[in-house]
Amino acid sequence: MYVDILNHLGTGIATVLSPENLLLLALGVLVGMVIGVMPGLGPSAGIAILLPLTFDLDPTGAIVMLAAIYYGAMYGGTITSVLINTPGESATVASTFDGFPLARQGRAGPALVMAAVASFVAGTIGTILITLAAPAMAAVATSFGPPELFLLVVAGLLTLIVVIGRNRLLGALSALIGFAIATVGVDVGGGAQRYTFGSPELINGIDFIPVAIGLFGVGEVLYSVYRGGHLEKLGYFAVKARERGFWPTRKDLRESRGPMLRGSLLGFLVGTAPGAGATVASLMSYSVEKAVSKTPQKFGKGAMAGLVGPEAANNGASAGAMVPLLTLGIPGSASTAILLGGFLMWGLQPGPLLMEQNPEFAWGLIASMYLGNAMLLLVNVFCIPLFASIARVPFHILAPIIIVLCAFGTYTVNGSMVEVAVMLGCGILGFFMRRYGMSPAALVIAVVLGPVAEQTLRQTLIISHGSPAIFFERGASVVLLALMAALVLLPLLLSALRRRRVSTDHDSAEPVARR
Amino acid sequence: MQVHPRRRFIALTAAVLASVTACGQNDGGDSGQDASEYPSENLDWTVAFGPGGGNDIMARTIVDILEKEKLYPKNIAVQNREGGSGATGWGYLFKKKGDPYVISTTSGSFITTPLESDTGWTYKDFTTVGLFAADAALFVVTKKSGIASWQEWVAHAKKKGTVAVGGIGTVNVDFILHDLLSTKAGYKTDYVPFDEEGQLLTALTSGALEALVSNPGEVMGQVESGDMVPLLFTGRESLSKLPDVPTGESLGYTDLPTMPRGLILPPGVSREVRDWWIKTMRKVVQTKRWQDYLVANDLVEDLRWGDDFTTFLDETSEEFERILKERGAI
Incomplete structure (x- = not known):
């Protein structure tokens, strides 16, 4: 059986290795990164914009390019998260928590490189898992109904506890504002309109993108100006690319190994469940890393593990989302839903028979995922110094550029001025939230996950006639409940254990890295 | 004519770069020319949904046929104007009153979105060209x-x-x-x-x-x-x-509703222009490419031109409104 898989994979790689397809791959990664760097434009926007252009290509060439755009845009979003604290899409929200503090300490270089490495490792592990275990993983995907999805989203929401910081009351208030924003739009449960004031622009609710860009991007710029940041020199890239401090140290690598592996596996598993995907995965990974960390107090202040884990998780989830798409013809995320549209357009019937009937296409896609990841790492090694030089621009010049980019990016997504207004309003909100010690991160998490949580809970309760017992009657739900309990109890357990160990031996402290 | 694959590839590369640098530019040309020389300008084709969806695929298929069969003499620019379940795209068309060079394809939301929210327009406002297929479930x-x-x-x-x-x-x-x-x-x-x-x-x-x-x-x-x-x-x-x-x-379940896959022009477009489109679309729906599209996308052909399409929309919309009101959904 594995011989078969290797054969197919060989055919796939041979298909992708044609000069035309390789060029499409490189082009896709580059274009994807450029799109991803625009605040607001993430993988699904990138694929959506470029999908029509691929209709004239043969299906394999088209999918190769789109997969490359997918990965490229995913990583592009990380760049803005780290450099200007602006997540380009919901899956990179968690990357701002420690990525931006790292950049402010002058460690943007190591942060970006490690994020690229984490993306590469997770993407590759995910692709290997698809190669070997896609049909088995499909069983996981098909056992996810509304109850399971609800539990998964709740697990993502647990991150709120981790991010709200010291002032619990203000943190909880931030999250509640987020949940309130999330209620705007047509109530999917009953069709009633909530806080739309009859406006067609608000029927689909307030999107996460303008809120996140405003709160993080514009809010951060305003706050920096308030603190006099425009008078200072920006220290993001204190060292140049040729110097040693630009690249990750051995300590960074050692600290990242565990988070990378855990993030990859967690991301892949969560990614296979349709609906929650990369965002939930990256948030969960952040909680997990903080829970198992020996130095949880460093989280939020520039812990490498807090960046690498979520980065690995969101790329792992991107790979995981391909499982239901390829094996069942069921889209697991916004991006894969657009890819599915592409499948139909190219005359392919997505479904359980796709891999049998179109092996060249399916394995070409899988092969392009291997090569796309490698290409991304390669492109990044050359591009990060370039981004570094852009970020050395003085802040008083950079600040207006960031605000223009934020407005431009927000407008481009749906071409809506209402969303630009929402974005600017959230920018002002973000400033005051920072000023008074509230948590923009908690608000954004609530905006992203609130609607999914509400919808899946209501679906669950319609099915069970209002009884929560349904969560204990379905096998997959029970497994998830057990995992959540572990996630909550693990930090308590570990810290108790550690306290005991510290009292018995004093060697447990990490030796300081030799330089 | 078969375009050489490599040339197509180069064109694609250029198009990708162009689209990245010049994303979303569009100036919706002048309107209101005499109908006798219609069409003599570029066409602005609105898809009220995102790329890759059912509406998008239908629009691009029709545009492809119009171009390959040389039925439309000028350029056609397809724009995805998505948002608000079609409210944005068809709202754009609604604002282009009388402009014969703006056009859009319909789907189910063309009826349901105005029932659901205050869009400022309903299906009644538009100039209907025709229904081509029914989207059944x-x-x-x-x-x-x-x-x-x-x-x-x-x-x-x-x-x-x-x-x-x-x-x-x-x-x-x-x-x-x-x-x-x-x-x-x-x-x-x-x-x-x-x-x-x-x-x-x-x-x-x-x-x-x-x-x-x-x-x-x-x-x-x-x-x-x-x-x-x-x-x-x-x-x-x-x-x-x-x-x-x-x-x-x-x-034994008669009159189950289906969703309209048709073509509309902005409000108040002249009868001559509408007739030009009816005549042209009659040719489009006879092509093999269109028939293949229907089969590939599991659509059932249902041709109703002009006022017949309006009647169909009336009946479907009334039925929907009645049931949704009865159930308290709107």
């Missing part, structure tokens, strides 16, 4: 359920009392179909609305739902592999890919 259960026919399903549902069924949205044809079918067959449902096809399908496979309605294309893969079993098709004729699946009509 497939009613499916899982193989695991052991149910193999519509009769078995009804018996099962009646025995159980209430069954959980799913579809997309609340103010939508899926809700109406479940409502009509269960009322007429005499069983009760708990309708669970979803907003994504993927979650709807896994809700069925996970056993949370017992049945769902969906566009045939979305479940065809699962049906072909035998994991899902189709029990009923809501179109007037059977699907060519699934000739054995009974239609609603053959089981």
